[in-house]
Amino acid sequence: MFKRNPSLTEQVKSYLKQRIINAEFETGRIPSEATLATELSVSRNTIRDALSRLEMEGVIFRKQGAGTFINEANLLVKTRLEEIVPYENLIRDHGYTPSIRLLGVVQESAGYHSLRTELELNSDTPLLIIDKLFLADDQPVIFTRTYLPANLIKQPYTGDDFGPPIYEFLPKFCQQELAYYLSEIVPLIATPELADKLNLPAEITALLSLEELGHNQENQPIIKAVSYFRSDLLRLRLIRRQ
Amino acid sequence: MFKRNPSLTEQVKSYLKQRIINAEFETGRIPSEATLATELSVSRNTIRDALSRLEMEGVIFRKQGAGTFINEANLLVKTRLEEIVPYENLIRDHGYTPSIRLLGVVQESAGYHSLRTELELNSDTPLLIIDKLFLADDQPVIFTRTYLPANLIKQPYTGDDFGPPIYEFLPKFCQQELAYYLSEIVPLIATPELADKLNLPAEITALLSLEELGHNQENQPIIKAVSYFRSDLLRLRLIRRQ
DNA sequence: CAGTGGTCTAGACCACGGG
DNA sequence: CCGTGGTCTAGACCACTGG
Numbered sequence: 065m066f067k068r069n070p071s072l073t074e075q076v077k078s079y080l081k082q083r084i085i086n087a088e089f090e091t092g093r094i095p096s097e098a099t100l101a102t103e104l105s106v107s108r109n110t111i112r113d114a115l116s117r118l119e120m121e122g123v124i125f126r127k128q129g130a131g132t133f134i135n136e137a138n139l140l141v142k143t144r145l146e147e148i149v150p151y152e153n154l155i156r157d158h159g160y161t162p163s164i165r166l167l168g169v170v171q172e173s174a175g176y177h178s179l180r181t182e183l184e185l186n187s188d189t190p191l192l193i194i195d196k197l198f199l200a201d202d203q204p205v206i207f208t209r210t211y212l213p214a215n216l217i218k219q220p221y222t223g224d225d226f227g228p229p230i231y232e233f234l235p236k237f238c239q240q241e242l243a244y245y246l247s248e249i250v251p252l253i254a255t256p257e258l259a260d261k262l263n264l265p266a267e268i269t270a271l272l273s274l275e276e277l278g279h280n281q282e283n284q285p286i287i288k289a290v291s292y293f294r295s296d297l298l299r300l301r302l303i304r305r306q
Numbered sequence: 307m308f309k310r311n312p313s314l315t316e317q318v319k320s321y322l323k324q325r326i327i328n329a330e331f332e333t334g335r336i337p338s339e340a341t342l343a344t345e346l347s348v349s350r351n352t353i354r355d356a357l358s359r360l361e362m363e364g365v366i367f368r369k370q371g372a373g374t375f376i377n378e379a380n381l382l383v384k385t386r387l388e389e390i391v392p393y394e395n396l397i398r399d400h401g402y403t404p405s406i407r408l409l410g411v412v413q414e415s416a417g418y419h420s421l422r423t424e425l426e427l428n429s430d431t432p433l434l435i436i437d438k439l440f441l442a443d444d445q446p447v448i449f450t451r452t453y454l455p456a457n458l459i460k461q462p463y464t465g466d467d468f469g470p471p472i473y474e475f476l477p478k479f480c481q482q483e484l485a486y487y488l489s490e491i492v493p494l495i496a497t498p499e500l501a502d503k504l505n506l507p508a509e510i511t512a513l514l515s516l517e518e519l520g521h522n523q524e525n526q527p528i529i530k531a532v533s534y535f536r537s538d539l540l541r542l543r544l545i546r547r548q
Numbered sequence: 549c550a551g552t553g554g555t556c557t558a559g560a561c562c563a564c565g566g567g
Numbered sequence: 568c569c570g571t572g573g574t575c576t577a578g579a580c581c582a583c584t585g586g
Binding site (some may be wrong): 084125127133135137141145146147148231242243244245246248249250251253254268270271272276279281282283295299300301302303304305306 | 367369375377383387388389390468473484485486488489490491492493494495501510512513514518522523524525537541542543544545546547548
Binding site (some may be wrong): 071072073106107108109110113127128129131306 | 568573574575576577582583584585
């Protein structure tokens with residue numbers, strides 16, 4: 065039924081996820097691992113790996129001796145902060161229509177000393193600074209500033225190439241893969257500049273910002289990104305486990 | 307070399323983690339999976355499961371065809387928000403000496419309607435409200451308020467039993483296990499009450515709060531906890547993956 | 549008690565990396 | 568090319584749940 069590549073585990077995971085989304089398991093319970101293994105003609109280990117991934121994503125939960133069950137509650141929280149997801153999805157999950165405005169792309173050759181230290185760059189490496197604004201029903205809700213060392217870029221590009229998320233730009237133009245962000249969550253009081261960009265009300269407003277250092281698979285820092293969220297309009301959620 | 311229970315995988319994980327912490331692998335590289343399997347007399351799958359967990363924790367990273375390596379950079383970030391960890395550890399990792407002050411435990415029988423809805427409680431279930439303050443070198447840095455339905459408690463307890471984290475109280479006194487928190491991150495401007503509790507400077511300060519609904523393994527909400535962090539003194543970090 | 553998920557084994561083949 | 572991690576299999580035993 066399945067071919068290799070993508071891996072059997074990944075295919076089984078997608079297959080089961082789709083069936084869950086289609087509400088094909090009416091009882092909220094998923095067939096036993098042995099049953100699935102027989103039905104799909106793969107070993108039970110492969111089924112278990114697929115189920116483990118779905119459990120990590122919060123789609124299902126398992127109970128020894130009882131069975132595997134669909135996690136109805138958590139299907140409601142689709143975008144969670146511990147996963148890298150396009151901000152458009154975050155906005156869409158709040159019931160708004162997302163749109164993006166590319167505010168500008170500039171190149172800086174000097175300054176930004178602390179940033180260059182974080183990215184382990186020489187003091188003369190040019191930096192691309194990309195400003196983007198995300199809107200929910202035409203109301204600004206997220207402002208992001210991304211710092212990309214210019215020497216990473218191996219292919220010619222245009223400004224439009226920065227419309228999609230940066231982790232789609234990196235493989236195409238830099239032969240780099242974004243493996244993870246190490247992020248710091250900082251609350252702050254909106255500066256006049258930010259209040260203007262995000263169209264904030266006149267009163268003093270608390271904002272949430274995410275200061276992130278993006279790393280590749282070799283664990284080297286490759287990009288820096290800072291995001292500012294209007295948390296009165298967006299809910300930033302997270303699952304914490306032991 | 308190892309016995310069953312805790313699982314071989316868990317023992318191998320702890321064993322390798324300890325050797326990493328002891329800096330026994332000078333090259334920054336860990337022996338191959340096959341070598342470890344032979345040395346420890348377990349199957350390669352068991353080794354792989356243990357390594358996968360260490361990779362999830364950010365302790366190591368693997369590269370197909372090359373080997374398994376210690377993640378020097380991420381060893382620095384020990385406490386991360388996506389993991390449930392005692393706040394004492396968070397404070398200790400910032401170089402301070404932690405201490406806890408139990409501010410009060412009160413029982414409320416009425417009100418808190420939205421909270422009762424979240425916890426799926428009847429409107430007359432008594433609620434225990436536990437206030438705690440965490441200090442770093444005697445400076446208040448975290449204030450937490452925990453809401454615990456009184457009908458969960460099956461054993462007699464004293465106020466001192468609330469000194470340790472609530473997820474240690476739950477198994478002992480409620481026969482409940484905290485499986486995960488579904489948390490929402492909210493920035494806010496300190497209220498006078500909070501500024502007083504956290505000994506904040508007179509200027510307007512942005513705080514970070516975490517509003518969390520704790521669930522058991524059956525996925526039912528069991529407790530609510532709200533935490534307020536002085537993020538000028540503590541750095542709240544997180545790893546985000548795809 | 550039967551059925552479930554949790555753990556573990558031994559062996560196999562593949563894809564990738566570096567010398 | 569060889570050694571590495573990545574994937575997959577078939578089979579086994581255990582611990583737990585629920586009727």
